[in-house]
Amino acid sequence: MSDQSPASAELLTRIRERKPLIHHITNIVVANDTANITLAIGALPVMAPAKEEVEEMVGLASALVLNIGTLTEELIEAMLRAGKRANERGIPIILDPVGAGATRFRTQNALRLLSELHISVLRGNAAEIGALVGIAGETRGVESISTGASPELIAHTAAQELSCVVAITGPRDIIVHNERHSEVANGHPMLATITGSGCMSTSLIAAFMAVEADPWLATIAGLVAMGIVGEVAAPKSSGPGTFRAQLLDAVAALTPEQLSSQQKVDLP
Amino acid sequence: MSDQSPASAELLTRIRERKPLIHHITNIVVANDTANITLAIGALPVMAPAKEEVEEMVGLASALVLNIGTLTEELIEAMLRAGKRANERGIPIILDPVGAGATRFRTQNALRLLSELHISVLRGNAAEIGALVGIAGETRGVESISTGASPELIAHTAAQELSCVVAITGPRDIIVHNERHSEVANGHPMLATITGSGCMSTSLIAAFMAVEADPWLATIAGLVAMGIVGEVAAPKSSGPGTFRAQLLDAVAALTPEQLSSQQKVDLP
Amino acid sequence: MSDQSPASAELLTRIRERKPLIHHITNIVVANDTANITLAIGALPVMAPAKEEVEEMVGLASALVLNIGTLTEELIEAMLRAGKRANERGIPIILDPVGAGATRFRTQNALRLLSELHISVLRGNAAEIGALVGIAGETRGVESISTGASPELIAHTAAQELSCVVAITGPRDIIVHNERHSEVANGHPMLATITGSGCMSTSLIAAFMAVEADPWLATIAGLVAMGIVGEVAAPKSSGPGTFRAQLLDAVAALTPEQLSSQQKVDLP
Numbered sequence: 001m002s003d004q005s006p007a008s009a010e011l012l013t014r015i016r017e018r019k020p021l022i023h024h025i026t027n028i029v030v031a032n033d034t035a036n037i038t039l040a041i042g043a044l045p046v047m048a049p050a051k052e053e054v055e056e057m058v059g060l061a062s063a064l065v066l067n068i069g070t071l072t073e074e075l076i077e078a079m080l081r082a083g084k085r086a087n088e089r090g091i092p093i094i095l096d097p098v099g100a101g102a103t104r105f106r107t108q109n110a111l112r113l114l115s116e117l118h119i120s121v122l123r124g125n126a127a128e129i130g131a132l133v134g135i136a137g138e139t140r141g142v143e144s145i146s147t148g149a150s151p152e153l154i155a156h157t158a159a160q161e162l163s164c165v166v167a168i169t170g171p172r173d174i175i176v177h178n179e180r181h182s183e184v185a186n187g188h189p190m191l192a193t194i195t196g197s198g199c200m201s202t203s204l205i206a207a208f209m210a211v212e213a214d215p216w217l218a219t220i221a222g223l224v225a226m227g228i229v230g231e232v233a234a235p236k237s238s239g240p241g242t243f244r245a246q247l248l249d250a251v252a253a254l255t256p257e258q259l260s261s262q263q264k265v266d267l268p
Numbered sequence: 269m270s271d272q273s274p275a276s277a278e279l280l281t282r283i284r285e286r287k288p289l290i291h292h293i294t295n296i297v298v299a300n301d302t303a304n305i306t307l308a309i310g311a312l313p314v315m316a317p318a319k320e321e322v323e324e325m326v327g328l329a330s331a332l333v334l335n336i337g338t339l340t341e342e343l344i345e346a347m348l349r350a351g352k353r354a355n356e357r358g359i360p361i362i363l364d365p366v367g368a369g370a371t372r373f374r375t376q377n378a379l380r381l382l383s384e385l386h387i388s389v390l391r392g393n394a395a396e397i398g399a400l401v402g403i404a405g406e407t408r409g410v411e412s413i414s415t416g417a418s419p420e421l422i423a424h425t426a427a428q429e430l431s432c433v434v435a436i437t438g439p440r441d442i443i444v445h446n447e448r449h450s451e452v453a454n455g456h457p458m459l460a461t462i463t464g465s466g467c468m469s470t471s472l473i474a475a476f477m478a479v480e481a482d483p484w485l486a487t488i489a490g491l492v493a494m495g496i497v498g499e500v501a502a503p504k505s506s507g508p509g510t511f512r513a514q515l516l517d518a519v520a521a522l523t524p525e526q527l528s529s530q531q532k533v534d535l536p
Numbered sequence: 537m538s539d540q541s542p543a544s545a546e547l548l549t550r551i552r553e554r555k556p557l558i559h560h561i562t563n564i565v566v567a568n569d570t571a572n573i574t575l576a577i578g579a580l581p582v583m584a585p586a587k588e589e590v591e592e593m594v595g596l597a598s599a600l601v602l603n604i605g606t607l608t609e610e611l612i613e614a615m616l617r618a619g620k621r622a623n624e625r626g627i628p629i630i631l632d633p634v635g636a637g638a639t640r641f642r643t644q645n646a647l648r649l650l651s652e653l654h655i656s657v658l659r660g661n662a663a664e665i666g667a668l669v670g671i672a673g674e675t676r677g678v679e680s681i682s683t684g685a686s687p688e689l690i691a692h693t694a695a696q697e698l699s700c701v702v703a704i705t706g707p708r709d710i711i712v713h714n715e716r717h718s719e720v721a722n723g724h725p726m727l728a729t730i731t732g733s734g735c736m737s738t739s740l741i742a743a744f745m746a747v748e749a750d751p752w753l754a755t756i757a758g759l760v761a762m763g764i765v766g767e768v769a770a771p772k773s774s775g776p777g778t779f780r781a782q783l784l785d786a787v788a789a790l791t792p793e794q795l796s797s798q799q800k801v802d803l804p
Contacts, residue, residue: 021409029567029583031297031338035463040508045463046367046409047297050340053373060370060408070567072586072610074340099582102596105589140596141557141582193788195571195581239785240576249507252461289677299565299606303731308776313731314635314677315565318608321641328638328676342608517775520729 008221008263009256011212016042020062020210022203025049025079027069027098030196033244034065034203040251041225043207049075054082062210064091066113067199068106069098069142076109083117092120092209092218096202099142100124101131114162120215122158123167123202126151133158144170156181165215169201173223177216184220185264186227193240194247201226204251224263229254231262276489276531277524279480284310288330288478290471293317293347295337295366298464301512302333302471308519309493311475317343322350330478332359334381335467336374337366337410344377351385360388360477360486364470367410368392369399382430388483390426391435391470394419401426412438424449433483437469441491445484452488453532454495461508462515469494472519492531497522499530544757544799545792547748552578556598556746558739561585561615563605563634566732569780570601570739576787577761579743585611590618598746600627602649603735604642605634605678612645619653628656628745628754632738635678636660637667650698656751658694659703659738662687669694680706692717701751705737709759713752720756721800722763729776730783737762740787760799765790767798 021044026034031047038045048057051074058064064086066079086093097110110132113119122129127137127144135154137147147154151168159166159176168174173184191197205222212218229250237243289312294302299315306313316325319342326332332354334347354361365378378400381387390397395405395412403422405415415422419436427434427444436442441452459465473490480486497518505511557580562570567583574581584593587610594600600622602615622629633646646668649655658665663673663680671690673683683690687704695702695712704710709720727733741758748754765786773779 019408023409027583028296028564028585029571032300032463032568035297036508036512039461039463044409044411046370047295047338048367048371048409049296049338050373052341053339053371056371056373057409070583070585071589073588099584102582103584103589103592105586105592140555141559141580141584141593143580193575195568195575237785238782239788240572241781241784241788244572244784245509245513245781246506248509248512249505252507252509287676291677296564300568300731303565304776304780307729307731312677312679314638315563315606316635316639316677317564317606318641320609321607321639324639324641325677513777513781514774516777516780517773520775520777 007217008224009260011208011221012256012259014211015207018211019044020207021046021060022063022065022206022210023048023058023061023082024065025054025075025082026065026067029069030199033196034199036248037200037251038203038207040248041204041207043210049078051078051081054078055085058082058086058091059089061091063206064093065202065206066093067096067098067202068110069199071106071109079113080116083113087118092215093117094121094123094202094206094209095119096199097124097128097132100128101137102141107131119164120209121165121167121205121219122162123169123205125198126154126168126170129158129166129168130154133161165219167219167223169198169223175216175219180216182220183266184223184227185266186224186231188230188234190234190237190243191230194244220265224259224265225254228258228262275485276492277528279476279489280524280527282479283475286479287312289314289328290331290333290474290478291316291326291329292333293322293343293350294333294335297337298467301464302467304516305468305519306471306475308516309472309475311478317346319346319349322346323353326350326354326359327357329359331474332361333470333474334361335364335366335470336378337467339374339377347381348384351381355386360483361385362389362391362470362474362477363387364467365392365396365400368396369405370409375399387432388477389433389435389473389487390430391437391473393466394422394436394438397426397434397436398422401429433487435487435491437466437491443484443487448484450488451534452491452495454492454499456498456502458502458505458511459498462512488533492527492533493522496526496530543753544760545796547744547757548792548795550747551743554747555580556743557582557596558599558601558742558746559584559594559597559618560601561590561611561618562601562603565605566735569732570735572784573736573787574739574743576784577740577743579746585614587614587617590614591621594618594622594627595625597627599742600629601738601742602629603632603634603738604646605735607642607645615649616652619649623654628751629653630657630659630738630742630745631655632735633658633660633664633668636664637673638677643667655700656745657701657703657741657755658698659705659741661734662690662704662706665694665702665704666690669697701755703755703759705734705759711752711755716752718756719802720759720763722760722767724766724770726770726773726779727766730780756801760795760801761790764794764798
């Protein structure tokens with residue numbers, strides 16, 4: 001149990017009171033699941049990818065999700081426009097560098113977004129984050145197969161070099177920001193059996209970022225929430241298809257009390 | 269109970285006999301759900317967005333759905349081409365102006381479609397439809413937060429100005445065409461907990477439009493169907509994830525008898 | 537029971553041991569379902585449509601899926617680039633010509649892919665495959681309504697003209713390659729009640745192609761797997777929504793023993 005217990009619970013209450021708009025520029029695989037999980041946690045999703053409207057749309061939003069899962073040249077342009085406007089207006093951005101390391105196109109564009117925008121939180125798996133700081137690993141498509149260093153070292157290196165909160169998710173989630181380091185042990189192996197569970201984590205973090213100025217706390221809260229709902233959904237499921245439905249049910253039913261009492265957060 | 273009872277039931281039977289093709293030009297969030305609900309009601313969906321083929325594809329279809337949920341410049345061009353061909357051939361069009369009012373890009377392009385095409389039915393929430401007739405409201409992304417006038421006034425204003433059937437969906441659905449006004453009280457609050465329930469309503473209306481020349485009757489039938497399946501699915505669900513699955517099951521199991529006996533239609 | 541029994545079972549074991557990456561260039565309707573079924577069978581999906589990265593991405597993959605369900609000009613370019621690189625590196629390609637015959641755009645581009653690339657397997661319904669060899673049928677959108685010849689004749693004609701394995705799926709799946717002809721009787725009518733079951737079959741075949749050099753054997757194994765999971769999922773479902781979830785559960789739970797003992801393969 002940690003000092004953040006009351007904070008995460010209080011943040012969930014705030015999300016449900018304020019219903020913040022979360023602007024996503026995301027991929028065709030998870031657009032539905034991430035919209036639904038954003039609704040289920042109590043926020044409002046909008047998926048708006050057109051460069052003609054992203055600046056206006058992000059102006060209405062309380063957080064911006066940039067997810068490069070099915071990136072195209074046009075989406076990069078939209079992400080840069082949306083991100084610059086978000087930065088001007090102080091709207092926090094979370095970047096999900098799906099598949100970074102698999103192709104130069106993904107690695108370089110993720111780095112370009114990190115260079116041209118102020119990104120508050122970067123969430124990915126160890127190989128993706130490693131690729132962004134030159135630590136060679138093996139990404140098989142969008143999965144992290146192996147990494148050239150420990151997730152802890154990758155997270156600390158990335159947090160320092162990229163000057164943002166870095167969250168590496170896996171069996172244990174590692175969240176690093178400046179001198180701060182935290183780990184979230186909530187979760188369930190079934191989360192790895194469906195596509196987009198990482199992207200859904202990113203959407204949950206964004207919902208918490210929309211109501212909490214400290215992105216480190218918001219990231220912990222989002223990952224605790226995702227972990228707990230995985231734990232709740234797994235025993236009610238007979239496989240990935242039913243798990244996916246139960247996961248959404250668990251998010252909608254998640255209470256502040258659950259966040260407090262079931263979280264497994266280490267602040268070593 | 270209304271005079272339309274036998275009509276809606278008969279229309280469902282016609283859909284299942286004729287299996288009309290419903291051409292969708294739609295968004296990346298709901299493409300799967302709207303295809304599946306179209307199949308479940310007994311029609312055949314095709315999602316075809318390329319400007320190179322939309323004119324040929326719509327020529328095979330019995331109704332055309334234009335949904336601007338993740339609109340891009342390219343999709344506008346495709347919608348205009350498909351819509352013009354649909355008009356030439358007398359194929360009815362339904363427009364779902366997702367997020368109109370949130371950005372000028374959405375508002376202006378929805379108005380452009382309404383101006384350059386003959387649209388039979390316009391279905392949206394109160395803020396979206398209000399934005400198209402200059403009644404200021406608050407759209408948070410794609411959700412209607414508040415409106416500057418009653419849904420009834422917005423619906424009547426829009427029906428007059430835009431010369432089409434206007435359906436504003438919400439706790440009570442309002443359907444207006446010329447001097448005709450109807451309300452559908454079927455539905456369940458859980459419909460608002462999943463993304464795309466509005467878009468799915470639009471697809472159901474399109475299926476009924478494909479077999480009924482009067483778009484006002486088709487719209488009532490579609491909204492009654494959506495409302496009833498929400499009522500059937502909700503008690504079988506433990507949250508939005510299982511509700512989404514149960515909803516589709518309920519559509520596939522929907523009978524003409526249910527449409528007749530369970531509909532709550534007011535013709536004030 | 538056939539000579540292929542042990543082969544299919546062994547191939548499933550190989551997929552789960554090797555976790556091959558399956559690169560998909562696919563459509564917005566089924567991107568999520570095909571990614572999830574690829575994961576459930578034990579392989580790793582990546583959906584990467586950008587022409588800037590497809591050559592590099594396919595270089596990491598063990599099979600390439602080209603699915604024209606929501607084809608655009610940009611996707612054709614990406615498919616050609618990915619396919620050429622795949623051919624150079626000996627990575628097998630499966631083409632799913634969704635909606636061929638419905639529009640010239642689809643028919644001509646499917647033929648272009650077949651002409652410019654070496655395609656190992658072509659999987660579609662009878663009308664789609666018929667359209668590619670000039671046998672007129674009726675495709676209503678993406679559904680095969682009727683065909684001008686028997687599926688057997690269409691499959692044999694296509695296999696000869698197009699020099700690849702041809703799989704026509706339906707109540708009985710027909711798989712033809714050169715002089716070889718096989719039929720798979722596994723399956724369930726509920727598979728036709730959801731969108732994308734054909735596309736999901738294609739993804740399963742691709743996973744088997746990734747671990748078996750003979751595309752004819754891989755295709756049989758993939759279609760047997762799809763048929764068996766349909767049979768398992770149907771009695772656990774109350775309609776298409778729950779069927780879709782149960783189907784994914786059944787794929788994840790599929791054992792080599794099931795593939796051997798439950799397969800219905802005819803080698804006439």
